[in-house]
Amino acid sequence: MLTMTSSKRRLITFVIIGWVLLLISDRVGPLRLYQGSYVATYTLAVASIILLTGYSGQLSLGHGALMAVGAYAGALAIDKATLNPILGLIVATFVAGLFGLILGFAVARLSGPYLAGTTLALAVALPTLANEFEILGGQQGLPFDVGSSPERFGEEFSQYKWYFWICALAALIMIWWIANLVSGKYGRTYRALRDNPIAAELSGINVGRQKVIAFAISSGAAGLSGGLLVILLGGVSPSAFPLGVSFFLLTGAIITGLYNLKGVILGGLILVALPEIADSLVSRIGESEGLTNSLPDLLVSALLILAVVFTPNGPGQILKRHHSK
Amino acid sequence: MSLVVENLTIDHGAIRAIDNVSFTVPSGQLAAVIGANGAGKTTLLRTLSGLKESKSGNATWNGNSILGKRAEDLARTGIMHVSDGKSVIAELSVKENLALAGLWRKDKKDVALATDEVVELFPILGQRMSQTAGSLSGGERQMLAIGRALIARPKLLLLDEPSLGLAPLIIEQIFQTIKALVKKTDLTVLLVEQNAMGALKIADEGIVLNLGTVVAVDSAQSLLNDPAVRAAYLGF
Amino acid sequence: MNQFITAVLTSLSTGAIYALMSISLVLVWRSTRVINFAQAGQAVLTTYIGYGIIQKTDSYWIALAAAVIGGAIIGAVIDRFFMRPIFKRITSGPIALIAPVVATLGLLGVIQASIGIIWGISYQSIEAPVSTDGFDVNGQVIAFNRFNLFVLVTVTLTMLLLTILFQKTNIGLALRASAYSPEIAKLSGIKVDAVRTFGWAIAGAASGLAGMLYIPGYYLYPNAMDLLLVFGFIAAVIGGLDSLIGAVVGAMILGFGLSFSRTYISTEILFPTAFILLIVVLLIKPDGIFSAKKKRGA
Numbered sequence: 001m002l003t004m005t006s007s008k009r010r011l012i013t014f015v016i017i018g019w020v021l022l023l024i025s026d027r028v029g030p031l032r033l034y035q036g037s038y039v040a041t042y043t044l045a046v047a048s049i050i051l052l053t054g055y056s057g058q059l060s061l062g063h064g065a066l067m068a069v070g071a072y073a074g075a076l077a078i079d080k081a082t083l084n085p086i087l088g089l090i091v092a093t094f095v096a097g098l099f100g101l102i103l104g105f106a107v108a109r110l111s112g113p114y115l116a117g118t119t120l121a122l123a124v125a126l127p128t129l130a131n132e133f134e135i136l137g138g139q140q141g142l143p144f145d146v147g148s149s150p151e152r153f154g155e156e157f158s159q160y161k162w163y164f165w166i167c168a169l170a171a172l173i174m175i176w177w178i179a180n181l182v183s184g185k186y187g188r189t190y191r192a193l194r195d196n197p198i199a200a201e202l203s204g205i206n207v208g209r210q211k212v213i214a215f216a217i218s219s220g221a222a223g224l225s226g227g228l229l230v231i232l233l234g235g236v237s238p239s240a241f242p243l244g245v246s247f248f249l250l251t252g253a254i255i256t257g258l259y260n261l262k263g264v265i266l267g268g269l270i271l272v273a274l275p276e277i278a279d280s281l282v283s284r285i286g287e288s289e290g291l292t293n294s295l296p297d298l299l300v301s302a303l304l305i306l307a308v309v310f311t312p313n314g315p316g317q318i319l320k321r322h323h324s325k
Numbered sequence: 326m327s328l329v330v331e332n333l334t335i336d337h338g339a340i341r342a343i344d345n346v347s348f349t350v351p352s353g354q355l356a357a358v359i360g361a362n363g364a365g366k367t368t369l370l371r372t373l374s375g376l377k378e379s380k381s382g383n384a385t386w387n388g389n390s391i392l393g394k395r396a397e398d399l400a401r402t403g404i405m406h407v408s409d410g411k412s413v414i415a416e417l418s419v420k421e422n423l424a425l426a427g428l429w430r431k432d433k434k435d436v437a438l439a440t441d442e443v444v445e446l447f448p449i450l451g452q453r454m455s456q457t458a459g460s461l462s463g464g465e466r467q468m469l470a471i472g473r474a475l476i477a478r479p480k481l482l483l484l485d486e487p488s489l490g491l492a493p494l495i496i497e498q499i500f501q502t503i504k505a506l507v508k509k510t511d512l513t514v515l516l517v518e519q520n521a522m523g524a525l526k527i528a529d530e531g532i533v534l535n536l537g538t539v540v541a542v543d544s545a546q547s548l549l550n551d552p553a554v555r556a557a558y559l560g561f
Numbered sequence: 562m563n564q565f566i567t568a569v570l571t572s573l574s575t576g577a578i579y580a581l582m583s584i585s586l587v588l589v590w591r592s593t594r595v596i597n598f599a600q601a602g603q604a605v606l607t608t609y610i611g612y613g614i615i616q617k618t619d620s621y622w623i624a625l626a627a628a629v630i631g632g633a634i635i636g637a638v639i640d641r642f643f644m645r646p647i648f649k650r651i652t653s654g655p656i657a658l659i660a661p662v663v664a665t666l667g668l669l670g671v672i673q674a675s676i677g678i679i680w681g682i683s684y685q686s687i688e689a690p691v692s693t694d695g696f697d698v699n700g701q702v703i704a705f706n707r708f709n710l711f712v713l714v715t716v717t718l719t720m721l722l723l724t725i726l727f728q729k730t731n732i733g734l735a736l737r738a739s740a741y742s743p744e745i746a747k748l749s750g751i752k753v754d755a756v757r758t759f760g761w762a763i764a765g766a767a768s769g770l771a772g773m774l775y776i777p778g779y780y781l782y783p784n785a786m787d788l789l790l791v792f793g794f795i796a797a798v799i800g801g802l803d804s805l806i807g808a809v810v811g812a813m814i815l816g817f818g819l820s821f822s823r824t825y826i827s828t829e830i831l832f833p834t835a836f837i838l839l840i841v842v843l844l845i846k847p848d849g850i851f852s853a854k855k856k857r858g859a
Contacts, residue, residue: 059662059663106840112658113590113595113662113802117596120598120794121839125832125833128831129832247666254663288678289682290677290681290682291678293677293682294673294678294783297670297673298677298678301669301670301671302667303667304663305667305671308656308659308660308663308664308667309647309650309651309660309664312656312659375747376748395747396747397746397748397749397751397753400747400748408744412745413745417737417741421734425734473749477749
């Protein structure tokens with residue numbers, strides 16, 4: 001007689017997913033592995049936005065900056081403190097989380113547009129800071145090298161597979177933790193927070209504290225995804241996290257459905273697929289410099305508008321509409 | 326010209342605020358709508374003035390349906406709604422508040438004339454023209470709100486609890502002013518009030534609402550004498 | 562002393578441009594309860610239109626007029642055909658607070674990407690219509706030139722015009738009434754929707770002006786106004802998002818803060834300074850400096 005709590009079920013589900021992913025990684029080529037790494041990274045970033053905006057109701061436009069914080073922290077840890085790359089990722093998570101904790105305190109009293117604009121200012125301001133300080137590598141940035149796979153995995157273990165393993169596992173662990181966080185009692189707390197903060201306060205929920213905690217955890221997750229991203233890029237620099245990144249991730253979160261973690265992998269897939277779609281569109285329409293550069297952005301932005309107007313609760317909403325007809 | 330409400334049903338979120346309500350207010354008369362808190366009186370007015378949608382039923386003024394229209398369009402046809410509480414804009418001056426009702430009117434001469442008449446009716450407003458509405462007392466604010474509505478030369482006046490939070494003397498003054506207005510002009514008034522006694526005393530007709538349904542419609546005098554009404558709403 | 566005077570003068574002229582942007586944002590916020598991130602897109606779009614006109618006519622002045630008028634039209638069109646349908650469609654639920662703002666973000670991206678497709682993303686420039694040589698004061702050349710003076714004068718005149726518009730005209734009264742209480746305005750017979758569109762038109766004209774005054778000192782490219790948007794927003798927040806006067810004061814405070822830190826510390830400290838200023842103000846006075854008793858919620 002196995003009585004399974006939902007958290008046990010979730011744990012087993014994630015373990016199975018992880019195991020399946022590792023199995024698949026043996027069977028696919030390097031391009032897919034590379035793309036898969038990106039999917040995992042973006043999925044994690046989207047999950048952090050869902051936690052912050054969907055669950056605790058705080059609209060942040062500065063996730064790019066949070067990713068940058070994690071990325072730089074990790075890079076510094078590896079480069080200057082010569083830490084093991086995995087430890088570097090952990091450092092990335094914690095430093096970003098700490099940063100998010102402080103920032104969360106500062107903006108806890110704000111809501112709506114004030115929070116959005118403040119995080120926007122952060123997203124614009126932070127990358128330029130990196131330019132200024134020598135220790136952060138200035139314009140060139142810092143390298144982020146996770147090295148090759150450990151010896152015991154054997155000669156056959158390709159670099160891309162190693163990337164994939166790191167990204168997929170890191171993302172899985174973090175998303176699992178977030179999923180646990182927002183289920184059950186905490187899930188109700190967060191929903192109350194988002195839908196009716198006054199009522200939540202009255203029923204004893206410390207609204208301010210929950211918001212700050214959500215901000216910290218979301219930042220930690222974002223920092224981790226930032227670290228993963230610069231692994232794939234090979235290094236971190238001020239130009240790795242422009243303003244567009246924050247919008248890009250927000251689009252993924254809104255398309256997936258801001259209020260539910262369930263479809264989050266869809267966000268990661270779409271974010272990886274979109275630039276590819278844009279590229280193939282460009283080659284079909286005909287090359288022009290303006291088109292090549294701007295079409296992906298046009299698609300993403302247009303998709304953002306359509307998603308937030310027509311399917312703010314995720315693609316499942318379209319299905320529900322059909323059912324009730 | 327009369328206000329005819331037929332089988333009107335209005336929902337407020339999940340609650341049925343007004344359920345199948347019917348009544349008629351003949352032209353030139355003052356009808357008082359009384360009932361306890363939550364009886365749906367404010368919801369009724371807000372629907373008649375176009376701020377809220379109804380679920381079903383009819384409401385016509387002068388033969389024309391007034392449901393489903395925009396509030397600003399209804400206001401321009403002579404239906405003025407003085408809502409409860411927040412009926413003046415605190416940040417604007419008295420003069421500016423009064424000017425709001427005449428902004429869209431083409432006949433600026435008549436607007437000026439109407440403004441003078443309102444100042445004559447409520448002299449205190451004339452003294453406070455350049456002060457912000459927020460600095461006025463409760464009674465003065467109510468006068469300002471009513472005065473603003475009058476500048477539009479309304480045909481139908483919807484008043485939502487004008488006596489709320491005011492001193493008895495001021496309430497008396499305002500009620501008498503309303504009564505005099507109805508007598509003097511062809512103004513039709515639908516007066517929603519918690520102060521049932523004061524409202525019925527000046528009204529021609531009374532409509533009693535309870536939990537969204539009409540419990541009684543009769544001449545104001547009959548209602549004043551009705552023991553059930555007295556027990557429930559008049560306190561004696 | 563020279564340095565001080567220069568810092569003051571440049572504070573005024575940069576603050577003036579920030580003021581135009583912050584006024585646009587506050588105008589839209591007050592009438593629509595939305596932070597219009599697309600304002601940066603509108604501003605840069607009108608500047609590109611101005612740029613195109615300069616290519617054809619070689620006249621900055623015609624371009625300026627076109628940018629302002631075009632800005633008004635574009636602003637009105639966006640409210641009437643983009644924002645209004647969105648508000649009609651999304652009326653409740655947690656998404657109602659986020660959707661309009663995110664929609665303006667998306668619109669910003671669409672405008673900027675479209676500009677990139679039409680005009681390309683390489684840097685263009687617009688020549689200032691008057692000399693950009695620093696004034697000669699007592700034999701020393703200061704970092705303030707004729708163009709800066711032109712900017713200052715233009716913005717001051719614009720402020721005066723706007724003040725007259727808002728305080729002394731019927732449409733201005735209708736605008737203010739609709740912003741303070743849309744319900745009372747409606748009950749007074751004011752067509753609140755049309756008035757709001759007019760507000761967006763004015764905001765669009767102001768940001769159009771801002772663009773043509775800002776770009777001659779810098780380069781023109783699709784993202785050129787992003788920074789101005791951020792600074793305009795910070796200025797608006799400092800002044801209290803609900804107050805037009807506050808928007809101007811906030812812009813001046815920001816202008817002075819940035820100019821002085823640039824003169825006396827370093828150029829690079831610019832962004833962090835602005836950001837820290839913002840956080841400090843929000844921590845101490847969450848309602849901004851000029852706020853009414855309104856709460857700082859959405």
